[in-house]
Amino acid sequence: MKNKIGLGLIGCGLRGTGYFTTLRYKDFNFQVVALADVSERNLKSANAKYADNTAKMYKTGDELVKDSSVDAVIVATPNKFHRDPAIAVMNSGFPMLLEKPIATSLEDLTAIWSSSQQSQAKVVVGFTLRYTPFYQTIKNIIQKGVLGQILTINAEEMMSDRLSMIFCRSQWRHDCNLTGGLLLEKCCHDVDILNWISDSKAVKVSSFANRSFLTPGKVPKRSCDKCPEKKICRFSREKLLSSFYDNVTETKTDLNHLYSELINNECPYHIGTPYPDHQSLLISYENGVLCTFNVIQAQPANRRTIHILGSEARLYGVIDDNCFTIFHRTGPNNEKPEVIRVDCDSYGHNGGDPVLATDFIDLINGKQNPSRPGIKEGIESAIICLIGDKSAETRQSIELTEYRNQVFADTNISRSAVIAKPLAVN
Template sequence: MAKPVEVVVIGAGSRGAGAYAPYALRHPDQVRIVGVADPDPIRRRRMAEAHDLADEQCFVSWEEMVAAGQLGDGAIVATQDQMHVEPAIAAMEAGYHVLLEKPMAHTLEGSVQLVQAAERTGRILQICHVLRYAPFWRKLHEILESDAIGEIVTVEHRENVAYWHMAHSFVRGNWRNKGLSSPMILAKCCHDMDVLVWNLKSPVKRLSSVGSLMQYRAASVGPHIPLRCTDGCPIEAECPFSAIAIYVDYERTFPAARQQLIRAGHDPETPPSWPFSIISPDTSRAGRLKAIETGPYGRCVYHCDNDVVDHQTVLMELESGASVTMVMHGHSNQEHRSMRYDGTKGTLRAVAIEPGQIEINIHGGATEVVTVDTRTVGHGGGDEGIMADFVRVLRGEIEPLTAARVSLESHLLAFAAEDARLSGQVIAMADYRAQAEALASQVR
């Protein structure tokens, strides 16, 4: 049997330590974690304990780690959005094949530079477009590939972000502000763009976009609303965005959560998982309360430093002639994606929720309903699937499904959508792609 591949983790946060590294514990025959880089001493220690790492395998930064020479076959780069390009290029130059979180970069030129660096160093750069590795999205792709509904003429794709997820990540949290992270259409929807690119095959010819931040801003409420939910807010009890309702008395927002935690063998008074684990390393009731009284996640959603949009629509015309609309909004009752594909032979409707459902109606004929279990944790099984794939890539058994050159297109579409939204222009994608390559060459 092949010996396990060896991988280092750069950025041991929610994704690096929480989504990917645990795969090594479940599959020690396939992969071993042999190093960690993270400035946070608690996160470093947790990784060291979980993966039995010695002091010399733990580094306070990616710079220190790459300076120590190559420690393994692969590197998982899971730092925050604006810290992807430098560590990923440095890791490739040090000899690692890299699994890089999305968005591959927060700028257009950074994204192209990454592709160029992978091609220059001859290293594999695989992007964490995890949906492609999840059973639901694989099934949808397989059905469309089978030509069941014929040539695709129109697509309506919706990314329905739940109101509490919007508040958590895109109003109070890490992806709230474009200057600090990325535009919403990139941060949230590069996955959606990637699925569309994968399923539709024909390149986008031109696109336009509209959208704005409508709700989560000071103008939506009167001056009597305090800066924090815990500061005696007069509407706290009925506010769906109350930090008390989301993080402390969490059954107000997640009615089934207590039983789910008990079934999973966890203490419901100390929920260990996302989103609670993000607000504080101490997820006890007292720890959660303290976090919202003092930290960013207790801020009133109408009084944050957020500027990313809470809704955006992108209209795309493909080279094939097909037209596509993609809608993203942060006002959904439930977190899910939904879509409708109309082809020359039939219609397909799909809902990526628990359980995922794909309904195929052939013109004048039968209706078939395919149900896909999406309950597997971590993006419907996508986090597990991409790690399994990365191991096989490192073993030289397969080419990555989401290599950097492939994933570049979803990022270009997202950057173009943001430019189109801000300028009101229709973007011709052939010119846009050519400009991106030229720009990256200039700043290299």
């Protein structure tokens, strides 16, 4: 019997190697035995940091899955390139942690679903929010019937200036063709939370998106490093990096490395990215639940909020505060607040990363988890995001049945159905 789990990683960027950091933090007995990436720099960096230069290095996932020392694989390439390595891993029979979103097109979602059904692979999708004590506690409260019948859910993600600039200036996330769009890249695990809490199938989406703040005309067009306002501009690279220099941890050092590589010569007002700087998504579910979700860039701080309204009570919370309030019905026009504070590990995604890492090890060891998000949950979330962008582009509400049937290979639906494209805002 092997003493350590042999892990392989396909895609050795910040998120992929971050899983190794989290597994170390949880003190799991594993060894990084194989790495695959198109970047020799990424390969050598990950090998030195996580394997003492003992891991085998490959250019492709197809090569890595042939390595006999591998027991399980993490796939964390840029979003557009998830399909081929994910299929290779599933067809090779390895347990897999597949980073979200699982794919960027309906065509790729279809291929991944087909492979998962043929291989019966063991997969967990990296929906970290589902693993946070905050949302786990809320889910338990709903299941106990405290809120009564769920009627509506309103949620928001606010992106700080610093986070917003990743979608303007980073090495690949600035390109919506690689990410699949803002909703898919940034918010697919928020959508998974809505699906999970609603406990139903989404049947229709409508979305509106604009880029009306980070636009030309706000400031003269200049390169950032030559701009006379760079000392005071909230979006200057110098300003964004300065807040990372205090209280540095290993994770923050990695983030600092990410921000240090931002393309720094273009002004965010003129950079021409197709991402919206704010977008609203409306989802109608089969059981009658209605959801609204807003994502907004250029906010004072990163924050996620949720407001769930039921027939007996409502709940409002902020994950960043690890706190929510239940407003209980006390009369025909009265409510009484009950504040609930959630204990959680402060590490990674509000404590979600360590729990996800634990569930990945449980998956490898054959343990079941009824709340574990797999390929089906990943597809449901991705369809909503992709068709949400299509709705914003066409300015029409869209039924999801045709697209869901296409992906899940319903024989009555033509495979030639339209493939949704990432939203581009002019």
